[in-house]
Every structure is written in structure tokens, then in C-alpha cells.
């Protein structure tokens with residue numbers, strides 16, 4: 001969602017009141033120093049959610065930020081936040097405590113998987129929830145680029161995926177351990193620049209664009225041209 005003046009944020013919330021759900025935090029847990037699982041409860045029966053859909057929270061007077069439910073039922077929602085420490089969304093998530101009440105915009109977006117068939121996932125800390133949600137629907141292998149401090153998260157969530165170091169990991173070696181095939185769907189999320197690199201590696205290995213579902217979640221500041229979440 002784009003950054004907007006406070007009055008506009010207030011107006012959006014009032015005009016779209018029926019699209020906002022009030023939720024209360026029921027559980028918080030740091031899965032690592034920078035990855036936090038938060039469970040919410042509320043009446044969510046008006047909304048539908050599929051893996052890849054995102055909710056939005058108003059994280060400051062001016063900003064709304066998108067996050068992907070791992071679990072979304074008629075009365076519970078679970079989200080895995082990356083507490084990267086550089087923005088209002090990260091601060092909002094870090095501050096959430098049991099008993100807090102907040103509003104969230106109903107899930108929307110597109111499914112980031114295809115019914116049936118094997119999937120291969122690429123992402124970073126911001127995509128852990130998305131991958132976990134997809135794994136609950138279809139078989140999914142994958143590679144994550146993570147800071148070493150967050151490697152333990154994947155085991156805690158019982159996610160059988162490979163992991164490489166975010167800054168000096170050998171992504172080519174990790175990818176070449178896998179057999180890629182034409183029936184596979186490749187889901188690329190997370191940092192825009194990393195997606196570009198991974199997409200190129202897949203293309204070089206014969207994967208076509210039609211086999212890929214791509215959704216950039218964030219851009220590094222030097223490439224940033226304003227908030228772009230869609």
C-alpha cells in the first residue's frame with residue numbers, strides 16, 4: 001500500500017470500515033532474534049484467504065504494510081514477521097504484545113501456488129510465512145536466503161528446505177542439488193534484487209517464465225522509489 005497523509009489514512013479506514021477486521025493478539029513468540037510469530041483472534045468469518053494473500057496493518061499514522069497469514073480461519077490468524085529493525089512495520093510487529101488490539105485490512109492479492117503439482121520456493125525472512133502456508137496445500141521444496149541468526153526458524157516450523165547465507169551463500173550450488181522439472185511451479189518472493197538473480201538462474205536451467213510465480217516483497221533502500229507493496 002502506498003504511503004499516504006494521515007488524514008487520507010483515517011479517511012480510508014472510515015470509508016472502508018467493512019474491509020477492516022478488529023483483532024486481538026493472543027500469542028507472541030520469537031522464533032529467532034529477528035523472526036516473530038504472532039497469533040491474532042477476532043471475528044474473521046467475513047473474509048477468505050488463500051496462501052499468498054496478504055493482510056495490511058496500519059503500522060504508523062502514515063503507513064500500511066502487507067503481511068501474509070500462515071493460518072487464517074474464521075476466528076484466528078497467524079503471521080510470521082521479519083523484525084529487520086529498519087521501518088515502521090518492523091517496529092509495529094516488534095511491539096505487538098498479548099492483549100493488544102489492532103485493525104487489519106482483509107486478505108487480498110493472488111494465490112502464490114497452483115492446485116496440485118510440485119512447487120519450488122525461493123525467499124528470505126519476509127517469505128517464511130508464505131512458504132509455510134503453501135506447504136500446507138501442496139508439496140514444496142525450496143531455498144531460503146537467511147541471516148545465520150534466523151536459520152533455526154525453519155527447523156522450528158518443520159520446513160524441509162535448504163538454506164544459504166544471505167550475503168555470501170552459494171545459491172548456485174544449492175540450486176544445482178535439486179532436479180528441476182517442467183511440471184514444477186516456482187514461487188519467488190522476498191527481496192526484489194535476489195528474485196532477479198534467482199529468476200536468471202532458473203531461466204539458464206531451462207525453466208520458463210510461465211512456470212514461475214513472482215512477487216517482490218521489498219526493495220533495498222538504494223533501489224527504493226517509495227512504498228510499492230501491491
Ligand SMILES: Cc1cc2nc3c(=O)[nH]c(=O)nc-3n(C[C@H](O)[C@H](O)[C@H](O)COP(=O)(O)OP(=O)(O)OC[C@H]3O[C@@H](n4cnc5c(N)ncnc54)[C@H](O)[C@@H]3O)c2cc1C
Nearest residue numbers: 054067068081082084086087088089090126218219220221
Ligand atoms: C504481498 C506481501 C506480503 C508480505 N508478507 C510478509 C510477511 O508475511 N512477513 C514479513 O515479515 N514481511 C512480509 N512482507 C514484506 C513487508 O511488507 C516489507 O518488508 C515491508 O517493507 C516492511 O515494512 P517496514 O515498515 O518494516 O519497512 P520499510 O519502511 O518498508 O523499509 C525501511 C527499510 O527497511 C528495508 N526493508 C524492508 N523490508 C525488509 C526486510 N524484510 N528485510 C530487510 N530490510 C527490509 C527497506 O529496504 C528500507 O531500507 C510482505 C510484502 C508483500 C508485498
